[in-house]
Amino acid sequence: MSSKLGKYTYRMDNPPSVLAYAAIGSKKESEGPLASYFDIINEDTTFGEKSWEKAESRLQKDAVNKALSKIQLSTGDIDCVFAGDLLNQCIGATFGLREMGIPFVGIYGACSNMAEGLALSALMVDGGAMKKTIAVTSSHFCTAERQYRFPLEYGGQRPLTAQWTVTGSGAAIVGERVSPPYIKAVTLGCIEDLGIKDANNMGAAMAPAAAATIKRFFEDTCTVPDNYDLILTGDLGQVGSDLLHQLLEREGYHLGKKQADCGLLIYDRETQDVHAGGSGCGCSASVLCSYILPAVKDGRIKNMLFVATGALLSPTSVQQGESIPGIAHLIHLSADDDTKTRPSTAGGM
Amino acid sequence: MTNKDYEQLNKKASPPSKSYINIPYAFLIGGIICTLGEFLSNTYQGMGMEQDTAGAVVSVTLVFLSALLTGLKIYDKIAKHGGAGTLVPITGFANAVVSPALEFKSEGMILGLGAKMFVIAGPVIVYGISASIVYGIIIFLFKLY
Numbered sequence: 270m271s272s273k274l275g276k277y278t279y280r281m282d283n284p285p286s287v288l289a290y291a292a293i294g295s296k297k298e299s300e301g302p303l304a305s306y307f308d309i310i311n312e313d314t315t316f317g318e319k320s321w322e323k324a325e326s327r328l329q330k331d332a333v334n335k336a337l338s339k340i341q342l343s344t345g346d347i348d349c350v351f352a353g354d355l356l357n358q359c360i361g362a363t364f365g366l367r368e369m370g371i372p373f374v375g376i377y378g379a380c381s382n383m384a385e386g387l388a389l390s391a392l393m394v395d396g397g398a399m400k401k402t403i404a405v406t407s408s409h410f411c412t413a414e415r416q417y418r419f420p421l422e423y424g425g426q427r428p429l430t431a432q433w434t435v436t437g438s439g440a441a442i443v444g445e446r447v448s449p450p451y452i453k454a455v456t457l458g459c460i461e462d463l464g465i466k467d468a469n470n471m472g473a474a475m476a477p478a479a480a481a482t483i484k485r486f487f488e489d490t491c492t493v494p495d496n497y498d499l500i501l502t503g504d505l506g507q508v509g510s511d512l513l514h515q516l517l518e519r520e521g522y523h524l525g526k527k528q529a530d531c532g533l534l535i536y537d538r539e540t541q542d543v544h545a546g547g548s549g550c551g552c553s554a555s556v557l558c559s560y561i562l563p564a565v566k567d568g569r570i571k572n573m574l575f576v577a578t579g580a581l582l583s584p585t586s587v588q589q590g591e592s593i594p595g596i597a598h599l600i601h602l603s604a605d606d607d608t609k610t611r612p613s614t615a616g617g618m
Numbered sequence: 619m620t621n622k623d624y625e626q627l628n629k630k631a632s633p634p635s636k637s638y639i640n641i642p643y644a645f646l647i648g649g650i651i652c653t654l655g656e657f658l659s660n661t662y663q664g665m666g667m668e669q670d671t672a673g674a675v676v677s678v679t680l681v682f683l684s685a686l687l688t689g690l691k692i693y694d695k696i697a698k699h700g701g702a703g704t705l706v707p708i709t710g711f712a713n714a715v716v717s718p719a720l721e722f723k724s725e726g727m728i729l730g731l732g733a734k735m736f737v738i739a740g741p742v743i744v745y746g747i748s749a750s751i752v753y754g755i756i757i758f759l760f761k762l763y
Contacts, residue, residue, distance in 0.1 A: 320724040420721030422688050423738065424697020424704050424713045426640065429633040464621030465628065473628045477619075511631040516619070 271395045275489030277456050277482075284451035284606050285394040287387075288401070288444045289342075291335035292559035293328050294551075295436035297410070297543075301536045306559035307437075308335050314411060314436055322356060325409040326365035328551070329354070332440035332558075333366065333405050340442070344369045347442070348399035351386035353377050354407050354550055355434075356416060361407050371403070379579030380475075380504050381458070382406035383439060383554040384598035387575075388455040390443035391600070395452075400445060407438030408549030417468070417584055430470040432506045432532060432548035433541075439554030441562070449604040450565035454490065456599040458482040460581065464592045468582060471593065472509025472532075472545055475578040478595035479505060480516035483576060486599050487522060494527050498570050501561060503553035503577035503597070504532035506546030531556035531577075553577040561602075568604040575600040640701050647696065648703025655680060655707075677708055684709035688716040714738040 271279040293309045294301075295316075304310060309331060316324040316331075329352060337343065350369070353376040354361030362375060378385040386404025393399040411421060413434040419425055443452065461478040479502050487493060494500060505513055510530045517524055531553045532546035557575060564570040578597040587593070655676050662672035687693040693713050697704040704710050715735055722734035736743065 322724075415721055419738070420717040422691060422694050422713070422717040422720055424688075424694045424700070424710065424717075426635070426698060426701045428635055463619065463624040465624075470628070470632060473632065477624065508628075508631050508633075512627055515627055515631070519619070 270397070271392055274454070275485070277459075277485040278454055278489035279392060279456075280454045280490075281391055281395040281452060283395055283446055284453045284603070285391050285443050285445060286447045287450045287452065287562055287602075288442045288447065289336045289339040290439065290441040290558040290562045291332050291339065292439045292555040292557075293332050293335070293437055294555055294559075297433070297541065298435065298437055298535060298555070300541060303535055303556065303560050306563070307555065308559070314409075321409055321411040321415065322360055323364070325354060325356065325361040325407055325412050328407040328409065328436075328438035329362055329365035329405050329440070330369075332407070332438040333369065333403055336403065336440040336442050336558075342401070342442070344371050347371045347401050347403055349374055349390075349393065350403040350405060351376050351389045352403075352405045353382045353386070355379060355413055361409070361412070362405070365407070366405075378577075378596055378598065379581055380408070380548060380550050380553060381577040381579030381596050381598050382550045383441075383557060384503070384575060384577035384600050387441060387443065387452065387600050388457060388598050390441075391452040391455055394443055394445060402443050403440055404443065405438065405440035406550040406554045408434050408436070408551035410434045410436045410549075413549060427544055428469045429544050430467070430472070430508050432471060432504065432545045433536065433543035434549040435504075435535060435547045435552040435555060437549075437551035437555035439551065439556075439558035441558055446606060448566075449568070449606070450562055450602050451604075451606045452600055453603045453607070454486075454601040456482055456486040456489065458597040458599070460594045460596055462592055462594040466587075466590070466592050468587045468593065470508060470545075471548060471580040471582075472504075472506040473512055474509075474580045474582070474593035475503075475595035475597065476505055476509040476512035476516060478597040479503075479509070479513050479576050479578045480520070482597040482599050483513075483517060483574070484520050484522065486574065486601070490601075494522055494524050497527060497572045497574055499561075499573040500524060500528045501557075501573060501575050502528065502530045503579075504546065504548040505530050505578060506532045506548065507538070508545050509578070534560065565602050565604050570602075571604045573602050575602055643699050644701045644703035646703065647700035648706060651680070651704070651707045651709055680707070680709050681712040684712035685716045688713045689720065711739055711742065714742075
């Protein structure tokens with residue numbers, strides 16, 4: 270069972286492992302600095318499908334299959350999949366996974382989906398209810414554009430605060446403790462809103478949520494940024510990252526060079542014309558499952574916080590003049606499971 | 619932290635659009651489109667068309683070119699630099715009609731292409747016609763006295 274630390278954080282008593290993971294990207298991602306870390310790169314953004322939505326479903330299906338094949342598991346070995354995406358009614362996930370026959374829990378936390386899925390997976394596995402789960406999410410530039418913004422061929426100018434939706438997905442299989450990476454704790458975020466209304470500046474809308482969740486985690490665990498090698502935010506981009514530093518500085522936490530952002534890692538902002546950086550559920554999911562988790566597995570990163578952020582807006586809410594609420598969930602990943610300091614599992618049940 | 623404080627922080631953190639690049643580009647590309655229109659108009663008149671007819675044929679030609687370039691996935695690349703220069707001429711209107719027609723074809727010819735075709739240009743038509751009615755009424759009232 271996980272034990273609660275403070276008000277918001279759950280510490281895993283028997284830290285679950287991330288058993289396998291897979292990341293998929295497309296053309297724009299293949300031109301970025303992390304291209305070589307992806308498991309599958311398909312330069313055809315349609316993925317051979319007839320519609321963009323089908324292409325996105327394909328992303329999730331392929332990511333799950335790839336992750337399963339890495340450790341020779343079949344869909345029957347999985348107790349539950351926690352999946353979501355940005356599309357209305359989460360059709361990326363449901364259509365992608367419908368033939369798999371895995372118990373399905375649809376989740377929506379916008380671009381924070383990967384952390385939300387991992388948090389639920391860790392709690393379920395550590396709680397003993399499930400043995401193996403999958404967290405998977407995706408985004409596709411073309412489905413996001415047509416749902417949230419303009420048709421692809423519409424001629425418009427994007428402001429410099431806008432971000433580029435990643436065409437990609439990431440899937441991670443969580444199971445009982447065997448080897449690193451371990452999930453040692455999770456902090457579930459609250460919805461935060463400091464009144465940003467500009468849908469072309471989601472980094473600014475999400476930064477307060479990231480700051481609040483990170484602060485709560487530090488308070489609950491009595492730790493500081495220096496206790497971690499890396500604090501990886503989801504898709505704050507350049508504007509949101511700057512604001513996060515300033516917000517936490519006011520609370521007395523200095524992030525300095527410890528913080529990195531998936532939206533800034535996945536693309537080269539100078540040459541790829543992505544303005545403030547990458548975004549979308551697939552941004553944090555694919556960066557985590559390609560570039561980050563192997564480093565935790567090898568011990569190159571010993572202790573890190575994965576803080577995926579989501580902007581909980583809809584085209585309707587924006588048109589009605591609402592501000593954009595943000596959410597951030599935090600996962601504490603570690604190369605070390607601290608078994609010496611924990612009571613043995615045998616005594617428990 | 620209040621919303622106002624945060625708005626101040628956000629303003630400082632958010633880079634503004636580069637007007638010193640965007641405005642000259644809009645002037646240049648918008649100007650090129652208009653010069654092309656003038657060139658076409660003169661050519662058509664040289665072929666013996668009346669000025670009114672030539673004007674209409676120029677519009678048709680520019681709309682066709684814009685639609686073609688939209689379909690060939692070139693127009694949005696020009697517009698990325700052109701900004702208002704590609705938006706304001708009739709070519710921008712054609713792009714605003716053709717791009718959703720292409721995009722929403724996947725939802726079918728009726729509820730997709732047919733219904734969504736005017737999703738961007740629709741308001742321009744609605745308020746364009748409304749404004750012309752108001753304009754017409756004003757002219758009518760002036761002519762009464």
